[in-house]
Amino acid sequence: MSGLSAALRISRRNARRSKWRSALILAMIGLPVALVSFVLSALFGPGPVPDRQHYPLGQADxxxxxxxxxxxxxxxxxxxxxxxxxxxxxxxxxxxxxxxxxxxxxxxxxxxxxxxxxxxxxxxxxxxxxxxxxxxxxxxxxxxxxxxxxxxxxxxxxxxxxxxxxxxxxxxxxxxxxxxxxxxxxxxxxxxxxxxxxxxxxxxxxxxxxxxxxxxxxxxxxxxxxxxxxxxxxxxxxxxxxxxxxxxxxxxxxxAPPDEAPSRVRVSSLTQSAPWVAIMLLEVVLLAGPAFAMGRLRRSREFALVAVQGGSPAHLRTIALADGLLFGVAASLPGAALGVGAAWLARPLLERRAGYLLGPFAAPWAAVATAAALGVLAGLLAALAPAVAASRTDPVAVLSGRRERGRERAGRPLLGIVLVVAGTAATVASADHELGWIATSALVTQLALVALTPALIAAVARLAARLPLPLRFAARDAVRNRGRTAPAVAAVMTAVVALTAVGVTWQSRLARNPAYAQSHPQAPAGALWIAGTNLTPGLWDRVRSAVREEVPAGVPLVEARTLTSRSGVPVYASVPDSASDVSRVEWSDATESGGLLVGNDDLLRYVLRRDDPQAVAAFHEGKAIVLNPVVVRQGQVRIDVSPAVARGDSAPLTLPAVGIRATGEGWARAVVAPEVAAKNGYGTATAMLMVDPADFRVPRATAERITAKVERISGKAIVRLEAPEAPDDTFLLVVLGIAAAVLVLGMTFVATMLATAEARPDLETMSAVGAAPRVKRAVVAGQALVIALLGSATGVLAGFAPGIAAARQAVPHHAEVFLRPDGVQVTAPADDTSTIAIPWLLVGLLVVALPLLAALGGAVFTRSRLPLPRRRIT
Incomplete structure (x- = not known):
């Protein structure tokens, strides 16, 4: 314990000396712990939502x-x-x-x-x-x-x-x-x-x-x-x-005892979140590893002095590991407290966003303590490789100013290759399982690639023999200092794998959507429609005026109305669509019509998609035009009705009917004239306005102007133009692009700073033999390019498998039922799992743009003046 206490005092003293490096390490470890603690406290702090009472007790007994x-x-x-x-x-x-x-x-x-x-x-x-x-x-x-x-x-x-x-x-x-x-x-x-x-x-x-x-x-x-x-x-x-x-x-x-213990649910949630926590832990270790390696390099003289005074390799290893313990504790404990405190302070904001009161706050201390312990573990793991390197310090070489002989070995990649193949196969096979299985198998692949990184760096260095001097030097410097380069490359690779997987999943989901703006067609192609049963007659008059201002004169506005009571309360009519009368439309469609629309000949033509003299004649006779003839029995159709605000049951409505099939897809279930509704004791109210594409195809710019005007009139109306629209992936590219720039460039610059510090003797030699000042900029740019390009390219290739698996897993395996604004219930088949889309712009950003930007940043932010060699007194 005395040795550990002395090592911690040494680490504390060095942390004070290198304030910027210490702040960087504290942020790398503390921020993820704070984020996890905040999420845990925000999700589990309020406790489960009560579901036992019909009215809250408050302070009542x-x-x-x-x-x-x-x-x-x-x-x-x-x-x-x-x-x-x-x-x-x-x-x-x-x-x-x-x-x-x-x-x-x-x-x-x-x-x-x-x-x-x-x-x-x-x-x-x-x-x-x-x-x-x-x-x-x-x-x-x-x-x-x-x-x-x-x-x-x-x-x-x-x-x-x-x-x-x-x-x-x-x-x-x-x-x-x-x-x-x-x-x-x-x-x-x-x-x-x-x-x-x-x-x-x-x-x-x-x-x-x-x-x-x-x-x-x-x-x-x-x-x-x-x-x-x-x-x-x-x-x-x-x-x-x-x-x-x-x-x-x-x-x-x-x-009373609780109905059910939430422990099983929480254990299941923790099991599902375990691979994600492990991935985050791996990223923190790889991020902080180069910073600890830089600290070990700057303290090499200190380690050499300890060694010549009798310090064993175990002592040197303990001193270096003390850095990880000190920074892990100093970052994790405040980070956990910061996350819990932020969750408590954010409760008013969270409640406003949720729209309801949260339960009494009780921080999940066991989960928060686990997050803090993982932060300490991340610090120790990040300091492990530098500690092993410190234990191998050559005191004679360090104190005499000579470079230490490297001992890093690429190792045998056979085990890593086997794990990569196994992890990739497991990722592909897990597409039909929960997302946690995909993350677990992807984690196995990531660990295998991290183990393979030194061998990969060595292979790249052998391929760089004919490259220009800066790139050749950067590649050979990377292979000569694999203990420093491998964590940086692995950190970039891990981040890029996650970004690529998210990009492939998201882009595939966008590509599988139909070519319409809102999932499925809601009206004939090219039609403009406005729906809203909650508008008053005065508001509908203003909407009509707004539409007529934008469409050419003489273009008819097709109006669809729905049933109401005598007092004007909407009545929901459920029109059957099968002979067995088992199909009922839920009261949730945009017109609240249930498929029964009331209107004139223009509406009938819009619904049938043609002029039909037989249908018009029956319509004028007071019959209901039913688009599914099978449900017409003995010349009648039975329609169930219920008021919008239910205070009891209503008698079904039986109407004389004729069955006439529409051309293509019908855009209602039944159409009646207003006189039929009045004859049966019902009123009507406007529910939809349509511009039939057979009369006029509304341009998109015109539709946008109409939408803006209607939104100013009332927020309770829905306006839509049925026109093909390509999926918009701008938001995807912006979010993932910003995350990629921050992560990849940040990790690359930290690793490049470390590489530049270690390459100082080589730069001094270049200066002594007459190298131009721009050589240093070129060398630093080459080091940044090698790290960023190697990590990004490997990460993109490794991210395809989990991305494709997650894209296939996200597809619903059942048909989806939805309601059109005309009240018709439609069953859409499940998405096609064969559609996989690659976000090539994101791939180009990761593989081309960011490595070049990292190289440019390394060249711009590096002083061009080469250091002069120091004279040593022997």
Missing amino acids: ALVTGAREWTGVTQDAWGNRIAAQPGNDPTPFTPAEIAAALAPGSRIVPFAQADFRYLTPQGYDIGQIRQVDLNDPMSRGTFRLTEGRLPTAPGEAVVSADRLAPDTAPGVTLFVGEKRRPLRVVGVALFDLTGTPPGLVAFPGSLPDAAFGPVHPELMSRGWLVDSPRPVTWADVRRLNARGLVVVSRTVVEA
Whole structure:
């Protein structure tokens, strides 16, 4: 221990002397540890999202809901898995009845929540509105106000941060429900994720209780928060169940065992992340290795003095390894603390980005300590090769000013070659498995290439015999100092492998996308369409005017409408597409039509893609034109309907129909005239405007102007031009190009500085025999070129296999179902796994541009004046 203590004191003294080198090593080790600690704390610090309650407890002791008619109520501790006989038209309890059922002295606060359709200045929206007094202490902990103030009177509300938009910002008045009750937004808040987070929270009395619908045992749409003078026990819960109440008690919930232990999930996550952590550790070791080697070179005289005074090779090795231990501890501990602290400080920003409140912060100290330990291990591993070199110090050669005889050997590459082949084969075979398997097999290949790097450098030096002097000198200097050059080349190679793999995966995914802007065609080729059921008639008039300003006069605008109730609430119509009536479209398409469009002859021609006299005649007779004749039975079609804001079931709609197939792909399931809708008790509302390409093909520049105008009118409309568009890989090239420039150039410059320092005696000799000043610049440029080019070329070749495997692994092996704006459900086949695209611009940047840039930087930032040889007194 005394020897280690002395070695640490020596390392500390040398660290103070070389402040810039020390800062560089601390950054190389500390920043990855800080990054990993930040990610671990940000992901696992808040804990799992609760999924047991229908309403957050906050500071309340309990919450209750129920009705007089409920019988046989049973529940679990969290108020889930409720069994009850709700009866017909259940009657909610009054506040007095609730207070009488609870312990004497209890205080109750009512709450209610349900989905509503409300009008904003930019159109309609649908979301959950909660009604409760946020100023009451029992609501504390369920929200955090970020802007404005809390509601203090009926008619005021706060909006959730994830629903904040220009048309819901503080100061805007919204109109809720069919009776258009006003709600003025006075603030913005983040809400707890327990249950369903609300879009708006209104002050009590803003909406009548009846607007929230009947009391239901599982929805918990209406109830009371309870502040009890004593804990609400499980016996109290069962007693209240017998009276028709469902109860969620804080005391019961805190005492109940968790549903599932998250340890298995976390162990699985850690197992999947292990190869990525190992790759990062390898990169840190290779990055910091040249810096430790530079320190060993500058301290060679110190090691020689220790050796001549009786220091053994073990002593020299301990002194050099002490550098790794000192820097590892000094970088990892503050790095881990910095990552945890940054995650805690970033919680408000993370919550704003997420749009909801995170759980109580608890740093995963075991994972953070593991990251710090890996940082210390990285420091020791990075200092290992320089420590071995220090133990072989030749004191006579160092103290006399002569170069030490190199002892690096290229070794036998057979084992490395076998591992490269095995790792590459495993990478290709892992394409059908999880991404962690690809990373693990790629890591095996990386380690094999790192082991092969010295032999690769020796092979390159043999090929450089006929190159110009600067390149020939750089290649031979690299092979003569493989202990310094190999880590630098391996570090560049490891970074380039990752960048190439990401580039191949990303480019392949882009290449497999269809030639349309948004995955699949949503309308006839060349059509311009605007969809949005949430726009008011006034907004649609402004949209029409904006479109007519851009298209030639006389070009018709095809209008598609959807069903509404008499009061104007959208009605979702589900048109079957098979004889068995098993296919139902989910209520999530852009028009909320379910495939049933209402319009005139222009719409019929647009949908069928031709003029059809038979269809027009049937259309004018009041029949539905169904594009799948199989679903027409006995001259009729049965359509299921439901309101946008469900408050009960609606009777199906049966219409006389005729089946007519479209030319090509039909762009609806059924078309009816407005008179048919009115005859059956429904209104209509505009849902889409289209410019038929048969009438006019809108140029892209015109479409962009229309899009800009519509976006200024309302953010609730979708504008799209159905025109081929090549995948845009600009973002890919910019991101990967910046990362490549930082990593490759940074590693190359550090290694070049070390090579220049070691080559000083050779440069002195060149100066003595009359070499020109530009020779030094050429030599340094050659050293940078050899390191960058060798690492980049090898890394690109090694990165193809994991990139191709990841590209094939990322392809979904099942068909994807999506909904078009006309409400038709379409099943798209899985992507073709045979499409593999190589990002040649990125490859050119890595193999050509960056090595040349590294050489240019080495030449520019090097003094051209050669050092004069020092006279030595013998």
